[in-house]
Amino acid sequence: MDKKAKILVVDDEDRNLRLMKLLLTSFGYDVLTASNGGEALEKVHDIPPDVILLDIMMPQIDGLQVARQLKREEETKIIPIVMVTALNEVEDRVKALEAGADDFLSKPVDKIELRARVQSLVMVKACNDHMRNYQKELEAEVAKRTEQLRQALKKLKEVSLESICHLCRAAEYRDENTGDHIKRMSRYASAVARKMGLNKQTVEDFLYTAPMHDAGKIGIPDHILLKSGKLNDKEWQIMKQHTIIGAQILAGSGAKFIKLAQTIALTHHEKWDGSGYPKGLKGPKIPLVGRIAAIADVFDALTSKRPYRMKPFSLEEAFNYIKKERGRHFDPKVVDAFFAAKDEILLIRESDNDNNLLRDGLKIEKRKQCSASHTSLHIPFALNLSKGERYRMAPFMVRHVHQERIVKRCLMHYSNMSIKVDHKM
Numbered sequence: 465m466d467k468k469a470k471i472l473v474v475d476d477e478d479r480n481l482r483l484m485k486l487l488l489t490s491f492g493y494d495v496l497t498a499s500n501g502g503e504a505l506e507k508v509h510d511i512p513p514d515v516i517l518l519d520i521m522m523p524q525i526d527g528l529q530v531a532r533q534l535k536r537e538e539e540t541k542i543i544p545i546v547m548v549t550a551l552n553e554v555e556d557r558v559k560a561l562e563a564g565a566d567d568f569l570s571k572p573v574d575k576i577e578l579r580a581r582v583q584s585l586v587m588v589k590a591c592n593d594h595m596r597n598y599q600k601e602l603e604a605e606v607a608k609r610t611e612q613l614r615q616a617l618k619k620l621k622e623v624s625l626e627s628i629c630h631l632c633r634a635a636e637y638r639d640e641n642t643g644d645h646i647k648r649m650s651r652y653a654s655a656v657a658r659k660m661g662l663n664k665q666t667v668e669d670f671l672y673t674a675p676m677h678d679a680g681k682i683g684i685p686d687h688i689l690l691k692s693g694k695l696n697d698k699e700w701q702i703m704k705q706h707t708i709i710g711a712q713i714l715a716g717s718g719a720k721f722i723k724l725a726q727t728i729a730l731t732h733h734e735k736w737d738g739s740g741y742p743k744g745l746k747g748p749k750i751p752l753v754g755r756i757a758a759i760a761d762v763f764d765a766l767t768s769k770r771p772y773r774m775k776p777f778s779l780e781e782a783f784n785y786i787k788k789e790r791g792r793h794f795d796p797k798v799v800d801a802f803f804a805a806k807d808e809i810l811l812i813r814e815s816d817n818d819n820n821l822l823r824d825g826l827k828i829e830k831r832k833q834c835s836a837s838h839t840s841l842h843i844p845f846a847l848n849l850s851k852g853e854r855y856r857m858a859p860f861m862v863r864h865v866h867q868e869r870i871v872k873r874c875l876m877h878y879s880n881m882s883i884k885v886d887h888k889m
C-alpha cells in the first residue's frame with residue numbers, strides 16, 4: 465500500500481478510543497478519533513477516511529443517525545461503516561443495516577477479527593475509489609473530446625459557409641460591382657423569416673443560403689448580364705435561365721441548407737399571381753423560402769444602384785412598390801411580415817450605409833495620407849465640439865474607429881458637412 469489508509473474511530477468512551485487507536489496504529493493505519501456523532505460528521509467532511517468504526521450507543525447523535533446521514537450524501541456514501549456494538553440482538557443489527565452499516569464488530573473487540581474486517585473494507589474502499597476516479601476521468605475525457613468535436617464541426621461549418629459566401633460574392637461581383645447585395649438581401653430575408661415565425665434554424669439558414677440565390681448568374685454571358693439598357697426578348701429569356709442554372713449548380717447535395725439554397729435559387733423570381741419565372745408557379749405552390757427571398761431581393765434591388773436604372777428608389781418609393789405588389793408579385797403574408805420587420809430592415813440598410821460611409825471616410829483619409837488619429841480629430845470637429853472635447857474624444861475615436869457606431873454616425877455627419885465622399889475610390 466503506497467499510502468496509509470485512514471480509519472476513523474467514533475466512540476464516546478475515551479478508553480475504547482485509546483485502545484482502538486493503539487491496535488489500528490499497530491496494524492499500520494492512520495487513525496482519527498471522534499468522541500461523539502457531531503464531531504464524527506465534521507471529521508468525515510474535513511478528512512474523508514477509508515473506513516469508519518462507529519459506536520452505536522452515543523448521547524445526542526447516535527451511531528445510527530451518523531450512518532444514515534453519511535449514506536445519504538454522494539461524497540460520503542461509499543465510505544464503509546463498521547458498527548461496533550455491545551448489542552447483539554438480531555433486531556439491533558437489522559436497524560444498523562437499514563441505517564447503512566456495511567459490517568459489525570461486537571464489543572469487546574477481538575484483535576484478529578478487527579484486523580481482518582478493517583483490512584477487507586479498506587480494500588473494498590480502494591477498489592471503489594479507483595472505479596469512481598476512473599469513471600470521472602472517463603467522463604472528463606468524453607466531455608473534452610465532445611467539445612473538441614463540436615469546435616471542429618463549428619469551424620468546418622464556418623469555413624464551408626465562408627467559402628460559399630466568397631464564391632457567391634465572386635459571381636455577384638460581375639453583376640453589381642459589389643458583393644454587398646447578397647449580404648443585405650440575406651439579412652432582410654432572415655428578418656422576414658423571423659417575423660413569419662419560422663424556426664430559429666431556418667432563420668439562421670437564410671443568412672447562409674440566400675446569398676446563393678443568384679449563383680446561376682455565373683452562367684449568363686457578360687453582354688447580357690452587364691447590359692446597361694433594357695434586355696430584348698431573346699436576352700431576357702437567357703437571363704431568366706439564371707434560376708435554373710443556379711438550381712443545377714446546387715443540385716445533388718445531401719446537406720439540408722444546400723437543398724434550401726437550391727430551392728431559393730430556383731424560385732426567387734416566381735410571383736404570387738403566377739406571372740413569375742422559371743415555372744410560373746402560383747400562390748402557395750411557390751415554396752415559402754422562395755417567396756421570402758423574392759421580397760428581400762426586390763427590396764434591395766429597388767434601393768440599390770443598378771446598371772439598368774438611373775438612380776435607386778427612395779425608401780418610400782420602395783415601400784410603396786412592395787405594398788402595391790401585395791397579392792401580385794408577393795405573398796400577402798410575406799408582405800405583412802416584411803412590414804412587421806420594417807424597423808429591423810431599416811437598421812440593416814442603415815448599418816450597411818454606415819459601413820460604406822465608414823469605408824469611404826477612411827479612403828478619404830488615405831487619400832489625404834492622414835492617420836486614423838487625424839480622422840478622429842476631424843470628426844468631432846465636424847460635430848462642432850469644443851477643442852477640449854475634441855481632444856478628449858481623440859483616444860476613444862482611435863481605439864474604436866473601425867467598429868463603433870458613433871464613429872460611423874460621425875463620419876456620416878462629417879461627410880455631409882465637410883468633404884464630398886468619392887464613391888469611386
Ligand SMILES: [Fe+2]
Binds near residue numbers: 677706732733
Ligand atoms: Fe435572381
